[in-house]
Amino acid sequence: MTQLTGLLDTEAIRKDFPALDRTVHDGRRLVYLDNAATSQKPRQVLDALTTYYERHNANVHRGVHVLAEEATALYEGARDRVATFINAPSRDEVIFTKNASESLNLVANMLGWADDPYRVDERTEIVITEMEHHSNIVPWQLLSQRTGATLRWFGLTDDGRLDLSRIEEVITERTKIVSFVLVSNILGTVNPVETIVRRAQEVGALVLIDASQAAPHQVLDVQALQADFVAFTGHKMCGPTGIGVLWGRQELLEDLPPFLGGGEMIETVSMSSSTYAPAPYKFEAGTPPIAQAVGLGAAIDYLSGIGMERIAAHEHAITAYALERLASVPDLRVIGPPDVRDRGAAISFTLGDIHPHDVGQVLDELGIAVRVGHHCARPVCLRYGVPATTRASFYLYSTPAEVDALVEGLEHVRDFFG
Amino acid sequence: MKLESMYQDVILDHYKNPRGRGLREGDAEVHHVNPTCGDEITLRVRLDGDTIADVSYEGQGCSISQAGASVLNELLVGAKIADARRIQESFLELMQSKGRLEPDDEMEEILQDAVAFAGVSKYPARVKCALLSWMAWKDATAQAAGGEEATAQAAGGEEATAQAAGGEEATAQAAGGEEATARVGAVNHHNREIS
Numbered sequence: 001m002t003q004l005t006g007l008l009d010t011e012a013i014r015k016d017f018p019a020l021d022r023t024v025h026d027g028r029r030l031v032y033l034d035n036a037a038t039s040q041k042p043r044q045v046l047d048a049l050t051t052y053y054e055r056h057n058a059n060v061h062r063g064v065h066v067l068a069e070e071a072t073a074l075y076e077g078a079r080d081r082v083a084t085f086i087n088a089p090s091r092d093e094v095i096f097t098k099n100a101s102e103s104l105n106l107v108a109n110m111l112g113w114a115d116d117p118y119r120v121d122e123r124t125e126i127v128i129t130e131m132e133h134h135s136n137i138v139p140w141q142l143l144s145q146r147t148g149a150t151l152r153w154f155g156l157t158d159d160g161r162l163d164l165s166r167i168e169e170v171i172t173e174r175t176k177i178v179s180f181v182l183v184s185n186i187l188g189t190v191n192p193v194e195t196i197v198r199r200a201q202e203v204g205a206l207v208l209i210d211a212s213q214a215a216p217h218q219v220l221d222v223q224a225l226q227a228d229f230v231a232f233t234g235h236k237m238c239g240p241t242g243i244g245v246l247w248g249r250q251e252l253l254e255d256l257p258p259f260l261g262g263g264e265m266i267e268t269v270s271m272s273s274s275t276y277a278p279a280p281y282k283f284e285a286g287t288p289p290i291a292q293a294v295g296l297g298a299a300i301d302y303l304s305g306i307g308m309e310r311i312a313a314h315e316h317a318i319t320a321y322a323l324e325r326l327a328s329v330p331d332l333r334v335i336g337p338p339d340v341r342d343r344g345a346a347i348s349f350t351l352g353d354i355h356p357h358d359v360g361q362v363l364d365e366l367g368i369a370v371r372v373g374h375h376c377a378r379p380v381c382l383r384y385g386v387p388a389t390t391r392a393s394f395y396l397y398s399t400p401a402e403v404d405a406l407v408e409g410l411e412h413v414r415d416f417f418g
Numbered sequence: 419m420k421l422e423s424m425y426q427d428v429i430l431d432h433y434k435n436p437r438g439r440g441l442r443e444g445d446a447e448v449h450h451v452n453p454t455c456g457d458e459i460t461l462r463v464r465l466d467g468d469t470i471a472d473v474s475y476e477g478q479g480c481s482i483s484q485a486g487a488s489v490l491n492e493l494l495v496g497a498k499i500a501d502a503r504r505i506q507e508s509f510l511e512l513m514q515s516k517g518r519l520e521p522d523d524e525m526e527e528i529l530q531d532a533v534a535f536a537g538v539s540k541y542p543a544r545v546k547c548a549l550l551s552w553m554a555w556k557d558a559t560a561q562a563a564g565g566e567e568a569t570a571q572a573a574g575g576e577e578a579t580a581q582a583a584g585g586e587e588a589t590a591q592a593a594g595g596e597e598a599t600a601r602v603g604a605v606n607h608h609n610r611e612i613s
Binding site: 373387388417 | 424425
């Protein structure tokens with residue numbers, strides 16, 4: 001085996017994740033390679049959830065009793081942790097949502113209801129890319145259908161990258177918003193943020209970055225990205241499900257209208273009209289996912305304790321090793337960048353004519369969990385002429401031995417259907 | 419290995435050597451998809467009176483969905499429509515059994531090669547793959563039979579009212595087709611991955 005450098009002490013890390021210790025299908029050790037779908041959860045996060053419910057459970061921002069104050073402090077403490085984690089200039093720029101999809105939909109709806117200069121209408125254009133997750137396509141289709149705005153997108157090159165060759169024709173003076181994924185969930189591509197942001201800024205368009213596959217794996221600095229909004233989700237980064245984040249620049253959050261109305265988001269209410277709380281509360285109607293936010297805070301503590309640079313280096317080494325090993329499997333075609341440069345830890349592939357559903361089923365029998373299908377990015381499958389792909393995706397606890405198990409499993413798949 | 423209970427040799431054989439594959443002339447054509455995994459089938463039914471003269475198909479997808487279409491072709495071509503519907507219902511019952519139904523002699527007699535799919539019913543994510551072609555067939559047959567009856571009425575030179583009645587029946591059959599689609603939709607929905 002090639003000597004890999006930059007690996008984390010996975011033996012110690014894996015002890016923190018109870019699910020990684022389980023067996024499936026009559027005693028086979030689980031090989032969990034579906035991290036782009038969701039990560040497993042460390043004991044530290046599970047404990048934070050349990051402790052919250054056992055000791056501090058109350059509704060937030062109301063009530064003067066001890067538990068209400070503790071719950072509020074924990075919830076707002078999680079906001080502080082997120083703000084630090086993404087280097088936000090202000091904690092008030094961190095909006096809790098239920099997931100990245102809600103964060104993306106929130107921006108689309110803010111712009112749909114906004115006044116000038118932010119308003120999206122029939123004279124304006126929305127720009128996305130062909131490699132977006134459906135959650136960054138459908139909200140913009142809805143917005144364009146409702147407002148008459150034109151939806152445009154960047155196509156892809158044969159090696160799985162954005163085709164930015166005609167960027168000046170795609171992002172124009174009419175563009176109001178450019179929304180794109182930082183790391184593709186299906187191709188693994190890491191996109192050139194600076195090039196796109198620079199062009200958007202030239203024409204005065206807002207920029208929204210879907211960082212769902214970036215936040216768990218690398219340093220995420222919203223100031224360095226220079227975007228206007230950044231969306232991501234908690235459950236892919238060791239946190240619980242039901243908690244997402246939208247970061248937005250403060251002046252935008254002040255100017256843009258709320259989307260959901262309800263408790264928490266108001267200042268005063270009369271029967272004829274209401275005024276709204278300042279951001280972020282203006283965008284957090286109703287009782288928020290309190291325990292889930294606390295869990296996300298614990299996940300951030302956990303990841304920060306290890307260090308995002310070290311996690312990125314570990315995954316880079318594992319991904320390079322996986323690409324090298326997969327290249328040795330006959331009939332295997334990687335859908336996405338063939339090398340590890342500007343690449344995240346998800347690798348999609350096809351295996352001859354064997355349908356990904358069959359590949360995934362046989363791997364599952366060996367205890368290997370991968371994702372099969374179109375990965376909520378069907379336009380990518382259409383672009384590369386495949387009905388679906390098999391995807392292996394890695395995280396801080398993934399090991400070279402698990403890559404070896406995958407490669408052996410694929411040989412078994414070939415034998416089975418050969 | 420438990421997996422062999424799903425991938426029976428019979429299924430793999432139909433997958434590798436599909437029977438009756440390719441689109442031929444038909445009285446009705448439907449296109450059904452499985453949105454989770456991208457399985458697709460275009461299926462045509464040709465009727466000769468109350469007999470299924472041909473079921474032709476083109477599709478792409480996993481071994482289970484493609485073998486399913488092949489087995490269906492082998493089982494239903496030449497059958498009376500009423501018998502074919504009984505086979506379809508029996509297959510549906512087997513697929514919805516979650517692996518708890520041990521096919522008896524009568525079921526084996528009815529389903530023949532299709533009984534090999536019993537193991538698939540233990541895998542909720544794959545049941546819709548197995549059912550794809552069967553739901554498409556049900557839909558297409560309802561459309562073809564509806565059209566045929568309407569045509570028969572018209573050809574009989576009956577009065578306009580009779581034709582209208584035939585037309586209504588055709589509409590009712592088409593509604594039956596919608597029901598078939600709705601059921602496929604329900605199965606799909608039940609097993610949907612988050613996407």
